[in-house]
Amino acid sequence: MNSRNKKECVAMLLAGGQGTRLGVLTHDVAKPAVPFGGKYRIIDFPLSNCINSDIDTIGVLTQYQPFELNQYIGNGQPWDLDRLSGGAYVLPPYVKGKEGEWYKGTANAIYQNINFIDRFNPEYVLVLSGDHIYKMDYDKMLRAHKEKSADCTIAVINVSIEEASRFGIMNTDENDRIYEFEEKPKQPKSTNASMGIYVFTWSVLRRYLIDDENDPKSQNDFGKNIIPRMLGDGLKLYAYRFSGYWKDVGTISSLWEANMDLLNPESGLNLNDASWKIYARNSAEPPHFAAGSAEIVKSIVSEGAMVLGSVKRSIVSHGAYIGLGASIEDSVILPGATVKAGAVVRHAIVAEGAVVGEGAKIGEAQKAPIKGEWQIAVVGPGAKIAPSVVVAPAEMVKEGK
Amino acid sequence: MNDVMGVIFASDNESKLNELTIHRTTASLPFCGRYRLIDFTLSNFVNSGITQIGIVTRSNYSSLMDHIRMGRDWDLNRKNGGLSIFPPFVLNSSREMYKGKIEAIYSIQGFIRRSPEQYVLLSNSNIAMNLDFDKVYKSHFDSKADVTMLVHRAKTTTSRRLVVEEDAGVVKDLYFSQSPSEEKTLGLNVYLIKKDLLLSLVEHEYARGHVDFEKDILMKQLDALKINAYMVENHAAIVDDVRTYYNESMKVLDPKIREELFYGESVIYTKVKDSVPTIYKEHAAVKNSLIADGCEIDGLVENSILFRGVKVARGAEVRNSIVMEDGKIMENSSVCYAITDKNVTISSGRTISGYESYPVVIVKDKTV
Numbered sequence: 001m002n003s004r005n006k007k008e009c010v011a012m013l014l015a016g017g018q019g020t021r022l023g024v025l026t027h028d029v030a031k032p033a034v035p036f037g038g039k040y041r042i043i044d045f046p047l048s049n050c051i052n053s054d055i056d057t058i059g060v061l062t063q064y065q066p067f068e069l070n071q072y073i074g075n076g077q078p079w080d081l082d083r084l085s086g087g088a089y090v091l092p093p094y095v096k097g098k099e100g101e102w103y104k105g106t107a108n109a110i111y112q113n114i115n116f117i118d119r120f121n122p123e124y125v126l127v128l129s130g131d132h133i134y135k136m137d138y139d140k141m142l143r144a145h146k147e148k149s150a151d152c153t154i155a156v157i158n159v160s161i162e163e164a165s166r167f168g169i170m171n172t173d174e175n176d177r178i179y180e181f182e183e184k185p186k187q188p189k190s191t192n193a194s195m196g197i198y199v200f201t202w203s204v205l206r207r208y209l210i211d212d213e214n215d216p217k218s219q220n221d222f223g224k225n226i227i228p229r230m231l232g233d234g235l236k237l238y239a240y241r242f243s244g245y246w247k248d249v250g251t252i253s254s255l256w257e258a259n260m261d262l263l264n265p266e267s268g269l270n271l272n273d274a275s276w277k278i279y280a281r282n283s284a285e286p287p288h289f290a291a292g293s294a295e296i297v298k299s300i301v302s303e304g305a306m307v308l309g310s311v312k313r314s315i316v317s318h319g320a321y322i323g324l325g326a327s328i329e330d331s332v333i334l335p336g337a338t339v340k341a342g343a344v345v346r347h348a349i350v351a352e353g354a355v356v357g358e359g360a361k362i363g364e365a366q367k368a369p370i371k372g373e374w375q376i377a378v379v380g381p382g383a384k385i386a387p388s389v390v391v392a393p394a395e396m397v398k399e400g401k
Numbered sequence: 402m403n404d405v406m407g408v409i410f411a412s413d414n415e416s417k418l419n420e421l422t423i424h425r426t427t428a429s430l431p432f433c434g435r436y437r438l439i440d441f442t443l444s445n446f447v448n449s450g451i452t453q454i455g456i457v458t459r460s461n462y463s464s465l466m467d468h469i470r471m472g473r474d475w476d477l478n479r480k481n482g483g484l485s486i487f488p489p490f491v492l493n494s495s496r497e498m499y500k501g502k503i504e505a506i507y508s509i510q511g512f513i514r515r516s517p518e519q520y521v522l523l524s525n526s527n528i529a530m531n532l533d534f535d536k537v538y539k540s541h542f543d544s545k546a547d548v549t550m551l552v553h554r555a556k557t558t559t560s561r562r563l564v565v566e567e568d569a570g571v572v573k574d575l576y577f578s579q580s581p582s583e584e585k586t587l588g589l590n591v592y593l594i595k596k597d598l599l600l601s602l603v604e605h606e607y608a609r610g611h612v613d614f615e616k617d618i619l620m621k622q623l624d625a626l627k628i629n630a631y632m633v634e635n636h637a638a639i640v641d642d643v644r645t646y647y648n649e650s651m652k653v654l655d656p657k658i659r660e661e662l663f664y665g666e667s668v669i670y671t672k673v674k675d676s677v678p679t680i681y682k683e684h685a686a687v688k689n690s691l692i693a694d695g696c697e698i699d700g701l702v703e704n705s706i707l708f709r710g711v712k713v714a715r716g717a718e719v720r721n722s723i724v725m726e727d728g729k730i731m732e733n734s735s736v737c738y739a740i741t742d743k744n745v746t747i748s749s750g751r752t753i754s755g756y757e758s759y760p761v762v763i764v765k766d767k768t769v
Contacts, residue, residue: 038678039694077473078673272677272695282673286663287434287693297685302678303435303694
């Protein structure tokens with residue numbers, strides 16, 4: 001433990017999520033690598049938040065489909081994380097001594113990397129997840145943690161009482177000290193939903209991770225095991241209230257909604273903020289081109305895209321192609337996707353490198369979600385849709401149709 | 402291409418680029434919405450494996466330094482080789498800025514001599530093209546020439562161009578032309594030459610007070626040297642005055658030329674600025690235009706190029722124009738046949754109009 005390597009706070013980003021609810025979009029990539037907003041990927045948000053919060057040492061825990069994510073993060077240069085000391089580290093599970101094992105749960109993933117964290121001898125560890133879209137100053141949260149001499153600080157956001165039963169709810173006293181944690185309560189007592197962002201005092205967390213690992217009945221999960229045990233032992237757990245845009249993009253419908261929020265100035269999601277830039281690995285493409293036949297309104301278009309058709313209330317990502325007479329509405333076209341002439345795309349996500357054939361019809365226009373879920377049609381990465389084929393709302397096409 | 406080093410001259414024809422180069426070198430002239438002219442040469446070099454690169458500047462080079470920084474965006478932050486930028490007055494004995502390429506090369510001869518590579522690729526920075534220099538290197542060897550110069554077929558205009566008379570790739574005659582004419586074979590001011598030969602030629606002419614590489618070396622030595630002409634078939638743009646800047650910019654709206662320039666053998670890199678993608682609002686109407694990231698468009702844009710961070714307000718009209726970074730075209734204003742430099746504001750209701758043959762230039766940071 002070299003004191004010259006010391007970092008006050010090390011961030012651990014849980015990026016191993018399989019993201020099964022995103023279906024074909026996460027068939028070949030980890031959820032944090034899913035493209036977002038025309039030129040970003042989901043993981044750009046926590047990584048950019050870290051560097052903007054002056055946290056320059058980040059362990060990225062991967063295990064499911066890690067190649068694309070590993071390649072994307074590389075040496076961390078796009079986020080200014082190529083440092084002499086600290087920086088971004090991709091941490092897959094590895095064989096230690098005789099045995100090696102997969103990360104069994106969120107807490108186990110950190111447990112398996114105790115040695116990594118110890119190398120920086122930090123006072124605090126920030127645990128993040130790789131599946132939310134938000135801009136947050138973690139440094140403010142860290143300061144709140146220090147001011148209260150807390151053992152653990154959990155970021156919470158106020159949700160509506162109807163939504164509350166979908167989240168982990170933190171019940172707090174008047175000083176924001178947490179006295180009870182309820183996972184998806186049927187009768188929520190409060191509306192403080194956990195955002196899955198934790199600051200721990202490392203010496204305390206380290207002890208609990210080792211105890212938790214020695215408990216064969218534990219599921220090795222922060223929400224299910226570590227937090228309840230800390231509460232049971234009377235430790236000082238505080239809620240840190242966050243107000244601002246925050247969205248879990250764990251489902252197709254919510255991922256689509258978060259993309260659409262970029263088009264709505266009232267949504268609170270503004271990425272054009274010089275004081276809080278979201279960084280991404282750049283694809284080195286020329287500016288996008290709107291042809292003489294193009295019609296683009298209320299939309300976002302990124303570099304390298306070529307638009308000959310009509311685009312309304314949609315996101316066209318870098319390198320995408322929208323053919324002559326094609327019509328895109330309320331949809332997300334991911335990087336390098338091709339929508340050929342005359343195709344009609346409504347309330348859909350067309351994934352990376354997918355090809356929608358001439359005159360194909362993807363999805364249907366919708367006025368409102370059904371039971372909270374938009375019926376988004378999804379054309380999977382690299383999938384080929386033959387000319388004039390119809391893809392129904394909520395249908396997912398993996399390879400072709 | 403491990404045996405070739407690159408030397409780029411950052412300043413050419415700055416006097417003819419008028420307002421566009423008051424604050425910058427020709428190399429750092431913004432081009433095609435998100436690039437600077439030098440990005441093309443740098444990217445071609447890097448993609449061809451030329452990673453020992455010297456850039457010779459003459460004046461106003463702070464914008465160039467700001468653009469290139471340590472060369473990271475071109476993968477040129479290397480332990481071996483990478484970028485060396487030479488500010489003016491590198492020579493202790495020089496009392497003024499270099500007047501021509503001979504002086505420039507003479508002033509950095511130490512750098513050239515010390516580099517391990519045996520060949521030097523000399524390039525001006527006012528060229529936009531996409532080229533694999535491996536092929537040039539091979540052609541140089543196959544032709545057993547002393548010098549290989551890049552040429553292309555183009556019409557001459559009123560700007561000074563080097564006309565090349567060649568026979569089966571061997572250069573027979575060279576002369577300057579400054580009057581408009583039919584398509585001819587013209588030099589692109591890019592030369593591949595063996596290091597020792599270059600240094601001895603330069604030393605010889607420098608001692609006699611000569612400065613012009615083309616006039617004092619190539620033309621004079623036409624009989625003594627074997628000069629190989631390498632024909633660049635793809636699009637190559639030479640920018641040497643305001644009019645060619647405008648015309649060459651507008652040519653990029655043509656899909657075929659864009660294909661050749663950006664999707665050829667090289668990936669063209671530039672400084673990454675992390676702008677957000679462009680937002681089109683309710684009243685946007687954009688036709689036949691090249692739009693960089695970070696713009697906000699609620700007006701009409703036709704046959705134009707918008708650089709990063711340009712705002713076109715509702716009711717504003719931009720036609721046949723080039724709007725550089727952070728330009729603001731306010732409500733109900735109109736811009737036609739214009740080049741507005743960085744951070745120009747066209748106030749509400751104002752009309753700016755030039756002519757196709759004489760586009761009006763609005764200088765950096767001005768509010769109209």
